[in-house]
Structures are given as C-alpha cells and as structure tokens.
Amino acid sequence: MKPKLLHITDLYYDAAGRDYYKEDLYLSEQLRQNFDIALCHPRDAIHFMDAVDVALFRNTGPVLYFADDYAIFRTQAKARGIKVFNELNGKADMQGKQYLIDLTAAGYPVIPSVDNLNQLATLPPAERYISKLKLGADSVGMEFLAPADLPQHDFTERFVQPVMSFDYEVSFYFINHQFQYALYAPDPEKRWELTLYQATAADLDFAQKFIEWNAIDYGIQRIDACRMPDGELYLMEVEDLNPYLSLDLLPQDVRDEFVATLSNTLLEFAGK
Numbered sequence: 001m002k003p004k005l006l007h008i009t010d011l012y013y014d015a016a017g018r019d020y021y022k023e024d025l026y027l028s029e030q031l032r033q034n035f036d037i038a039l040c041h042p043r044d045a046i047h048f049m050d051a052v053d054v055a056l057f058r059n060t061g062p063v064l065y066f067a068d069d070y071a072i073f074r075t076q077a078k079a080r081g082i083k084v085f086n087e088l089n090g091k092a093d094m095q096g097k098q099y100l101i102d103l104t105a106a107g108y109p110v111i112p113s114v115d116n117l118n119q120l121a122t123l124p125p126a127e128r129y130i131s132k133l134k135l136g137a138d139s140v141g142m143e144f145l146a147p148a149d150l151p152q153h154d155f156t157e158r159f160v161q162p163v164m165s166f167d168y169e170v171s172f173y174f175i176n177h178q179f180q181y182a183l184y185a186p187d188p189e190k191r192w193e194l195t196l197y198q199a200t201a202a203d204l205d206f207a208q209k210f211i212e213w214n215a216i217d218y219g220i221q222r223i224d225a226c227r228m229p230d231g232e233l234y235l236m237e238v239e240d241l242n243p244y245l246s247l248d249l250l251p252q253d254v255r256d257e258f259v260a261t262l263s264n265t266l267l268e269f270a271g272k
Helices: 020-031 042-047 063-080 098-105 117-122 147-152 201-214 252-269
Strands: 004-008 036-040 054-057 129-133 143-145 158-162 168-175 178-185 220-227 233-239
Touching: 004 020, 004 042, 020 036, 020 252, 036 042, 042 063, 054 252, 098 158, 098 233, 117 147, 129 147, 143 147, 168 201, 168 252, 178 201, 178 252, 201 220, 201 233
Parallel strands: 004 036, 004 054
Antiparallel strands: 129 143, 129 158, 168 178, 168 220, 220 233
C-alpha cells in the first residue's frame, strides 16, 4: 500500500500573477505515483491529519485569513506527533516578520527593518518607506510612507523598511538544505514574470546562510533577495511556510527533478 498524504491547499485563493490552484493540482497528480492523496482546505486539515502518514502544507494563501484554524492545526499537529511538511519549527515567515527585525539587528545582509520609533535613525535615507504587518503576507496591509510621516507612524504590529532601488529580484528554492533551482524577475516592476537564473557560488553561499539559520530539516524554502546596483544581495524574506514554486516556468527536466526529489523526501519523512 502507498503511504497516505494530506495535501493542504486552497484551490480558490486568488493570487495576483500566480495560479496557485494549477500548481497544486499538478503537484498532487505527480505525487500520486508514490502516495494515496487527499486534498483539503487548511480550515479542515485538523479533521483529517490523524488518518495520513504526512501532511503537505502548500498554496493556502496568507494564514492570517484563517489564523484561528491554523493555530489549532499547529498545536494539535505537535501534540499528536503529526508529520507536517514543512516542519513547524521554522523561524521565518512561519512565525511572522519579526525575524527581519532580528536579522537586521544581528547584522545579516537583509533589507533594513525596524519596529519602533527609536530605531528609525538606523535606517538609510530614502525617498519613501514601506510599512508592513508583522503577520502580513502577499502584500496584505502594506502602506507607503514619506519620510515626514515616520515620526507619527503607529508601529503596533508593524515594521518599516526603506524603499530601495535594486536591479532585480531573485529567488532560490531549497528542499531541506539542498538547493534545487533559482528564478529571477529581470524587470523589478513585474515580480512574477520569472525566468531561470544560473546561481553563482557566491549566490548560493548567501542563500545557504539563511537556510542554515532557519534549521528546518524537512521542508521547502524559498529565499527571496534583491540584487543591488553595487552587486550585493539583500534578503527580502525567507518563505518557509507555503512558498509558491512557479513550477510552470521551469524547464521540463528541472521540474521533473524537483518533483522526484520532493516525492523521495516526503517518503523518507513519512518513514516509508
């Protein structure tokens, strides 16, 4: 008998520039070769997770839209010893955006981020700043601010970053601690118009630094960064909860290899 996999997804979530449902339907079909699969909405996952060998948390959209259900799911999964992929010990987006403030304070190469008035002077000067929700995702709750607005800004559950000019965004995709592929957006104004990117050794050293920091042994992570005009990379976010994979943009051989690696990893994680 095949091991049982619970594929947690929201097939109706409407994401700008991305077809979440297509990616998850494709991934589910591919994984059926090695698993008996059931798909369910994240609000319903608590009712099915005892019946499977592993739960795969995928394209659900921001968890803030079902925060109470997600909190119960996490608590019960840990209490019952349910194997959830990604593992629930992530320190990055899985916990909100506080890590960006912490990494800034620790001197990591990250877009400077602060969460109180006393730290504003540590930010580089900029023509505009952006305020984000600490529990936000997918651009929910973002506000742009002029420098004059900062002293009166309400930082409750929010943080601020300078709007910085960069050449392009690039994302590095990992399964566990192993690099799989990279994609980048040549046009900074078109975030999801991506093409394959040939990562250099220096690029991978940069990305691996955050993979090692996060210490997730089993899971998919996407390291999003921006290339500055001086050539340096700065972290934008570590997506360690439900990173969109842009599988439809990959060459067939790269996509096949990724799916095979994911399937084998899930089998190993499920103990099969």
